[in-house]
Amino acid sequence: MKDKASFSIHTLGCKVNQYEGEQIIAEMEKYGWRYVDFSAKADVYIINSCTVTSVASHKSRQLVRRAIKKNPEAIVIVTGCYADSDRKEIASISGVDLVLGNEDKSKIPYLLFEKLGIESMNGDGAKPATSLHTRALVKVQDGCNQFCSYCIVPHVRSNLWSRPIPEVFDEVNRLVAGGTQEVVLTGIHLGLYGANTGTGLGDLLARLVEIPQLGRIRLSSIELNEVTPQIIDLMTSSDKLCNHLHIPLQSGSNRILKAMNRHYTAEEFAERTDELKSKIKDLAITTDIIVGFPGETERDFEDSIKLVKKVGFSKLHVFKFSPRKGTPAATYPEQIPGAVKDERSAALIDIGRDLSASYASSYLGKRMRILVEREQGKYLSGMSDNYIRVYCEGPREIIGKLVTVEITKQEETVLYGSIKSSQVAKSQIGNRGK
Template sequence: MPYARGDLWSRPEGEVISEVSRLVAGGTQEVVLTGIHLGLYGAGGSTDLGSLLTRLIDIRGLGRIRLSSIELNEVSPAIVELIVESGKICNHLHIPLQSGSNDVLARMNRHYTAEAFVERTAELKRRIPNLALTTDVIVGFPAETERDFESSARLIETVGFSKLHVFKFSPRKGTPAAGFSDQISNDVKDARSAALLGIGATLAEQFATNYVGKDLSVLVERRQGNYLSGISDNYIRVYF
């Protein structure tokens, strides 16, 4: 995928501010910032993600700002400080894990270790109150052993993600991984995916249960029968 996407580029900050201002004027209450390597926004230019967030926070009438997927190594201290202090940036970070095995991470060319992931996410939880951490995980990457898979499962439980997105590896023509030996069978991928989805469901329930009886800021999205439904700033679906 990195080869297909080409070089990183960033939308001009002024364009982003103008679009969000128009959306807010039309009644939008929450905006989601999304992109590939979101944390590197503005790299090589005169701005960065912290600068953009600071300007967005100042837009009158904007209720919430949510960050989409952001890499572990791109969550800077400045971004953490803005989440803690602004009152507008959601207490929710989606940080892709992909695997809890250092061997698999190396074959994926991911630039962190399992130990670093656990340490950094624990630090983020300490710094940001009520933080929801969600993630992506791939099962069945070529040569993934049962031990590798178990490492992923243990790490997921250790971090305590509030939601998992589980993907089964599928080879893409022209990518290095498609040519790797020891491709994993579909049956094994299915079993590992089901196991992680089960862990994810348990963790999601545990996370939501922590907030029973507590006050949360919820943005109402729809009416369902006699109930209203919305998402809290820390990404819990709420009915009331």
């Protein structure tokens, strides 16, 4: 194989998998491999798969086939959760060379050298873990033992693991030195951070907010009962913690929540989110919701709609239930027909759009802190602390910087504004409702 051989990777699924995909790219490049787009001809294809639903498994298989078709000579590696759960099925696809579980994905560069019978690929082997992205995912936790009845994850990633605080602190410092402004802490079940070590997510956050050049920290997702008083205190006292929580609801019907093995009621969810909003200024709450869970009646679906409106989420991620082999819910009776799922999903997506637009409209005429990420047409585009897409005009040089924008216009769920200043603290910005 020639020097600087090329590789490509396609990652499916959750933020943890995305993070691990980025780590694989960094490792491969460190050892001299050249990254190319997945649509290009590569010497090595890596499919970092997902199996959270049967649709995800299907997509993973499609990607494997697409890679083999693109270059039948390529080495094809499948890793990720689908590789963990259905190893034999994947290995039986002709053209797949290696099937590696999550635990082994970090070894890909070495396993490739072993397979090729070489020791290096002109890599310098010593680059620090830096990122050019303004926003970087940082994985701090793995594993889940909650066993929601529709989810395969605890069956394939049940061991709880938390990255020690000093290690996370060092990685975030390195990222900041490389230009990162925002870190998004991720985990399979982030709220379980520290469950096996005696520390908690609050302790980790308390340490990270001390990093002077770090612009802001976002939590990828957290369960309702895992937002501790310590986290609330930090969100109210530190400019660095985004006033945004992604709290999965999944259903607004108590009957369905029970069948899902989710440990709260609709009433508890509404009460707790009210309390969080009253304590954390300008808090945006986003959520995941599943429609068409087995046995979901029109009435159950109506309950979901009612709760979604009552909570006033700023964004909804709507998923149609798809039975995942190996989970209890896949065997439940009263599976819902596809057409009903489609209808309910479309209705909820519409409601979600209205909620997002209404939430965004409350910022017209106000100032918001934005992390400018990229150019988009004649605008610069970025996200606010509370996760609203904002466009503004300005020089390219401010890409990667935190700026204050005065909001002048709204188009559906996005906002437009003009830049007032750059690299500001959240406390200097006018608040919602003022």
